[in-house]
Amino acid sequence: MAGSTEARALRGDDAAWNALVQAHDHRVVVALVARGARPCEARECAQEAWMRLVQQQREGRLAELQLPGLAIRQARFIWLERCRRAGTVVPLDGLREPADGAGSEDRMLDRARLGRTLRALDRESDRDRALFEAAYGGEGPSHADLADRFGLSLQRTRQILSEVRQRLKAALGDG
Amino acid sequence: MTHLTDDHIAAWAAGELAPAERDALEAHADACADCAARLSAGARAEEAMYEVAAASAARAPSGTGWRWPLAGLALAAAALIAVGLSQRPAETTESHDGAARVDVSVECMSAPDLHTCEADALRRGLMTESGRIPRYDRAVCVGCGRDS
Structure with missing residues (x-):
């Protein structure tokens, strides 16, 4: 579904672009806030990122569209540029390389914390782990899609995800 | 607020x-x-x-019940290999303690379908459960000789 929406967006379908923005915009904002942007800055940068992507598509300069990653990278570039122009010190928390240097600059977790959290995930039931992986993997399906896929009610889907998240975040040490 | x-x-x-x-x-x-x-x-x-x-x-080797299809694919691949070896007799080798080790891919030849092949592999100890993780592990067969 998301793949076909992205394909339509690449062909210049405005409705497809709107659907993609609606599906991924908040994730882009959260990614920027995670790196130290204020929410209002993050919203502005996300909006500008989408506009640039649409512009690039219209100019035929967008060969592929992998979301939300591309929008996050674009928005972060815009935010860093803003910080640079304004002479703002970029908070290091969200930009620091992982301690083991093994990952990209986008990584939030060092190896130890990742391992700890994976072990916590392994303690979840098969279904809950699969639900978590589906919710946080790939194209970012909606909770309604996940509920359909797993044969759960929407409320139960949200409850399970919330509980799993809570346990994993406790394992992270972030609350 | x-x-x-x-x-x-x-x-x-x-x-x-x-x-x-x-x-x-x-x-x-x-x-x-x-x-x-x-x-x-x-x-x-x-x-x-x-x-x-x-x-x-x-995590490739670390699966869940949801990764059974991967195990199934591995068995399907084994079955395909077996088809390629179909003119050969079942291969056996000797393990360290002298027990016969049966080549998994050849054994899958006799299964009429993947489900039967999986079930047979499980019964024979070729498909093992490591915690909740189904794993296709030929090494387990060494010297197992449960019913082969």
Whole structure:
């Protein structure tokens, strides 16, 4: 579904672009806030990122569209540029390389914390782990899609995800 | 708006707030340094969830019941190999203790379908359960000789 929406967006379908923005915009904002942007800055940068992507598509300069990653990278570039122009010190928390240097600059977790959290995930039931992986993997399906896929009610889907998240975040040490 | 609670922050990070609620929360965080810091921490934790999910999905040998299809694929591949070897007799080798080890791929030849092949592999100890993880492990067969 998301793949076909992205394909339509690449062909210049405005409705497809709107659907993609609606599906991924908040994730882009959260990614920027995670790196130290204020929410209002993050919203502005996300909006500008989408506009640039649409512009690039219209100019035929967008060969592929992998979301939300591309929008996050674009928005972060815009935010860093803003910080640079304004002479703002970029908070290091969200930009620091992982301690083991093994990952990209986008990584939030060092190896130890990742391992700890994976072990916590392994303690979840098969279904809950699969639900978590589906919710946080790939194209970012909606909770309604996940509920359909797993044969759960929407409320139960949200409850399970919330509980799993809570346990994993406790394992992270972030609350 | 009062200061943000952990529940507010978690719901915002997960994208579960209604637009009006979300806007109010963000407006508060824009004006309140403490809440902005907590919101940022919540956002980092949420971003970390994506890394955890990706790392979990990428762990090839570590599967779940949901990865049974992968085990099935492995067996299907073994069955295909077996078809390629169909003119050869079943291959056996000697393990360290002299017990016969049967080549898995050849044994799959006799199964009429993948399901039977899987069931047979499980029964014979060729498909093992490591915790909740089904794993196709030929090494287990060395010297097993349960019923072969």
